[in-house]
Amino acid sequence: MARPFFLLYSLSDSLRSLFFIPTALALTTSLFILFYISSTSNLFTPHLHRHSRLHFLQNPSGLSPNLQSQPQSTLDFDSSTPKLGVTVDHGGDAKPLRSSNGRTVNVFHDHDIFIEDYIKMNESFKIYVYPHPRNHPFANVLLPVDFEPEGNYASESFFKKALNNSHFVTKDPTEADLFYLPFSIARLRHDPRVGIDGIQDFIKDYIFNISHKYPYWNRTGGADHFYVSCHSISRSAVRKAEEIRLNAIQVVCSSSYYVSTKKLAFFAGSMNSPVRERLIKAWQNDTEISVHSGHLNTPYEEALLDSKFCLHVKGFEVNTARIGDALHHGCIPTIIANHYDLPFADILNWKSFSIIIATSDILSLQKILTSISTDEYAQLHNNVLEVRKHFQWHVIPVGFDAFYMVMYELWLRRSSVRVPLS
Structure with missing residues (x-):
């Protein structure tokens, strides 16, 4: 009786083996197909248009107005882009270079893709600016300034002035990719008729008015609209306008206040966050890292250069x-923050020209900075000189400057499908 049982068991085992063979062949074939696709196509290339989050490094690796002219490094280009007066190199090795410590050297995630998309944006992107007459009671808030902007929040005025004089503006809303809400939060804040307490109601009323006068807001709930805000109160400013807070695109001016000297590192700013308080408490008596609450009497530009x-x-x-x-x-730039969205992170590789440190590593700040070798620092500094033109504002925009970079970021966020008017 034992033999038939053994034969039955062997037969069952053989059948299981036969069933496994086609399954294994199918799995193997699928793996070969997957490998072939991944090696011959761009299907698995990371999409550069996704919003990037910070990735903190074990060892250290915006949008703000710059009102002076300094010599700037340039990208190497070959063929011309007529409207910008620059040339474009479509060749070159797309693979990122790396320094000896593994830090990426290239300042772009993918230079070729950026240039290709940039040209498309420059040729086709259209924005409709909600019109307001020069005699409007709030013309100072809604219209471009007629002077050269200056101050911490000048980016708002630079952008509005540049956009209104650019080829991106269309008078035909049916061909617009995006719609610009031209109010200035910084100017509302200093307007005695509005002030900080009245900004929320002003913006709520503004959205109510354009949504009843024009059909464009209502068809998307404001999803194809954007506004620019460089002031720190911008988040609370739209609190009463639910749709603009949830749906509209907010173009912000990044960064926070710092000043620098000949020290290893320097910070001076208002004590208005727990992170700043921890920084001051940890390093206020240090001889290499000089941190202060409030502003200094020394010239700001000299401090940065030193x-x-x-x-x-x-x-x-x-x-x-x-x-x-x-x-x-x-x-x-040495950025002390967690989960921070940095300017132009879709395009620029911040690890190649900045130091990113988690707030939990504030006590290790000196160790992190002094561990950077001379060669690493030289590479970081060279990359800073290369990318700084992308953060520079000009009265008349220059190709690849801050204005065009903002336009490119907006272009990435346009809808590929136009919603028809009902």
Whole structure:
């Protein structure tokens, strides 16, 4: 009786083996197909248009107005782009270079894709600006200024002025990719008729008015509309306008306040966040890292030029403007923050020209900065000189400057499908 049982068991085992063979063949074939696709197509290439989050490194690796002219490094280009007066190199190795410590050297995630898309944007992108007459009671808030902007929040005025004089503006709303809400939160804040307490009601009333006068807001709930805000109160400013808060695109000016000296690193700013308080408490008596609450009497530009690393620490909000100043003066941005969306992160590889440190590593700040070798620092500094033109504002926009970079980011967020008017 034992033999038949053994034969039955052997037969069952053989049948299981036969069933497994086609399954294994199918799995193997699928793997070969998958390998072939991944090696011959761009299907598995990371999409550069996704919003990037910070990735903190074990060892250290905005949008702000710069009002002075300094020599700037340039990209190497071959063929011309007529409207910008620059040339474009479509060749080259797309693989990122790496330094000896593994830090990426290229400042772009993918230079070729960026240039290709940039040209498309420059040729086809259209924006409709809601019109307001020069005699409007709030013309100072809604229309471009007739002077050269200055101050911490000048980016708002630079952008509005540049956009209105650009080829991106269309008078035909049916061909517009996006719609611009031209109010200035910084100017509303200083208008005695509005002030901080009245901004929320002003914006709520503004959205009510354009949604009843024009059909464009209602067809998407404001999803194809955008506004620019460089002031730290921008988040609370739209609190009463639910649709603009949830749906509209907000173009913000990044960075926070810092000043630099000949020290290893320097910070001066208002004590308006727990992170800043921790930084001051940890390093206020240090001889290499000089941190202060409040502003200094020394010239700001000289301080930036004399510092190796400029500390960028989140304050009350994340969008007060200073990172561009550090880049403009050749100072390495040292960003102390968690989960921070950085300017132009879709395009630029921030690990190649900045130091990113988690707030939990504030006590290790000196160790992290002094561990950076001379060669690493030189590479970071060279990359800062290369990318700083992308953060530079000009009265008349120049190709690849801050205005065009913002336009490119907006172009990435346009809808590929136009919603028809009902």
